[in-house]
Amino acid sequence: MTVRNLGILTVLFAFMQGAFxxxxxxxxxxxxxAAGATVENFASAPVGTNPAPVTGLTIGGTGQFGTALQGNGGASSSNIINTGWVTNLGTGHWTISLYLNGLVSNTTLYYLFGDAGANSFRCFLGGAAGAGNLLLRGGGLPDLVVPSVATGPTVVHFTYDGTAIKAYKNGVLSVSANASAAAIAGTGFTLGGYSTSTGMNAGSVLDEFRVYNRALDAAEVAATWNVELGGGSSTTPVTVTIGTGTTSCGYPYYTLYEDARTQILVTKAEIEAAGGFAGMIDNLELSVISANSITMNGFEIRMQNYSGSTPAGFINTDWTTVYAGTDVATVGWHNTDFMVPFMWDGTSNLLFQICYDNTGWNGNSTVNGTAASGMTWHQHDDGASGCGFAGGSTYATRPNLRFEITPMSGAVLEGIVTNATSGLPVIGAKVMVGDSLTYTLLDGSYSLLCKGTDVIVKVSKIGFDNNDVPFT
Known part of the structure; x- marks a missing residue:
């Protein structure tokens, strides 16, 4: 544990790798x-048919992470996922969560999931729920209306702990009701619709559908609602290849000149299409056709998560230097292992910079490239600082790239915030680590999920100083 004095706030925290x-x-x-007529179940002890058949509905569009199940407003009898699971939640504890977007806000009835044989256990939009609201009904539970879910995006968690049914929206408790007589056992659980009724509305998407055999507590809901969990190969890296063309490029190894700077953009969609996902990148390869033996001094590779689509000039801010030293090109997939791994966030595009600064020149090392207009910006010259070039121009061919991504693992940060003067707990202080956010409870405690490159704890509350504390 580490204690840091934050002026009038004291923060106590413990960092626990991989707890969630x-x-x-x-x-x-x-x-x-994965598009197709089935969907894989990545649960730790999967129930039902795996993979489950997707009938009538399609997988595509944009979900919370990657693609999603797309609604079409058709009848559930022919537009549905039959999980093959004979619902068996019984009277035990459980959690059901799902990401929703594109929901209509009217009183027309659209069903999302359920099992007619489980005492009519079901969840629907509109109808008795009201315009833009969800309603969880049946299974011996009291009706639970979740307000203002349309149009989204919204992540909804339903939890049952034997005494209460609760609904969370985007990690925050929305509504709850006392419930102690749930009996949810049925004949077949379906998703995307219910019985023969109208299923998901056209234009809507459903993603990250999760069913637990336990009731997640508030801390775990808050920590995981906006995190893709590590189902399947949770620690196995994948190789992402961008570009298969054979057009010869002199850049980025433009050693016919003393100095060169190249920035290369790869889109989120391209990475995902190549099998990539949010995670840690620790190398970069280029497909070298012919190699010159000259050493590139002052050689650097930098990276950043980039929100733009077509750079109109060199980007000079927000870089992370992942390699600094020298390099000599070699024929084939020429690899550079990073000194510092880089975390791709899975939502942004990815921008690379490769540059060097020599005092002599020889011939170029050429690489294979693929037509990709507006995705490469380059400049070369003599007697300058290659990594500091400010001019350059766009090029229509992008060098082919290859790199490995290792799925990011999470960690839990838990601690207490107290008043440094009185020693009393501070209630309602905001605690942020990267994109994760929570507030301290009555005893000043907090718990939230961190990602691989999150290293700063930000704590704030009205009337107190705002402060940032690094992990140690």
């Missing part, structure tokens, strides 16, 4: 990241 990283749902975990 392995907690995929026990029963069902559909990611909807």
């Amino acid at each position: 990283a392995q907690d995929v749902p026990e029963l069902i975990y559909y990611k909807f990241d």
Whole structure:
């Protein structure tokens, strides 16, 4: 544990690697990241048919992470996922969560999931729920209306702990009701619709469908609602190849001149199409056709998560230097292992910079490239600082790239925030680590999920100083 004095706030925290990283749902975990007529169940003890058949509906569009199940407004009798699971939640504890977007806000009735044989256990949009609201009904539970879910995006968690049914929206408790007589056992659980009724509305998407055999507590809901869990090969890296063309490029190894700077953009869609996902990148390869033996001094590779689509000039801010030293090109897939791994966030595009600064020149080392207009910006010259070039121009051919991504693992940060003067707990202080956010409870405690490159704890509350504390 580490204690840091933050002026008038004191923060106590403990960093626990991987506490939630392995907690995929026990029963069902559909990611909807592979198009086709089936969907794989990535749960730790998957129930039902695996993979489950997708009938009438399609997988595509944009979900919470990658693609999603797309609604069409058709009848559930022919537009549905039959999980093959004979619903058996019984009277035990459980959690069901799902990401929703594109929901209509009217009183027309659209069903999302359920089992007619489980005491009519079901979830629907509109109808008795009201415009833009969800309603969980049946199974011996009291009706639970979740307000203002349309149009989204919204992640909804339903939890049952034997005494209460609760609904969370985007990690925050929305509504709850006392419930102690649930009896949810049926004949077949379906997703995307219910019985023969109208299923998901046209234009809507459903993603990250999770069913647990336990009730997640508020801390775990808050920590995982916006995190893709590590189902399947949770630690196995994948190789991402961008570009298959054979057009010869002199850049980025433009050693016919003393100095060169090249920036190369790869889109999120391209990475995902090549099998990539959010995670750690620790190398970069280029497909070298012919190699010159000259050493590139002052050689650097930099990277950043980039929100733009077509750079109109060199980008000079927000870089992470992943390699600095020298390099000599070699024929084939020429690899550079990073000194510092880089975390791709899975939502942004990815921008690379390769540059060097020599005092002599020889011939170019050429690489294979593929037509990709507006995705490469380059400049070369003599007697300058290659990594500091400010001019350059766009090139229509992008060098082919290859790199490995290792799925990111999570970690849990837990601690207490107190008043440094009185020693009393601070209630309602905001604690942020990267994109994760929570507030301290009555005893000043907090718990939230961190990602691989999150290293700063940000703590704030009105009337107190805002402060940032690094992990140590």
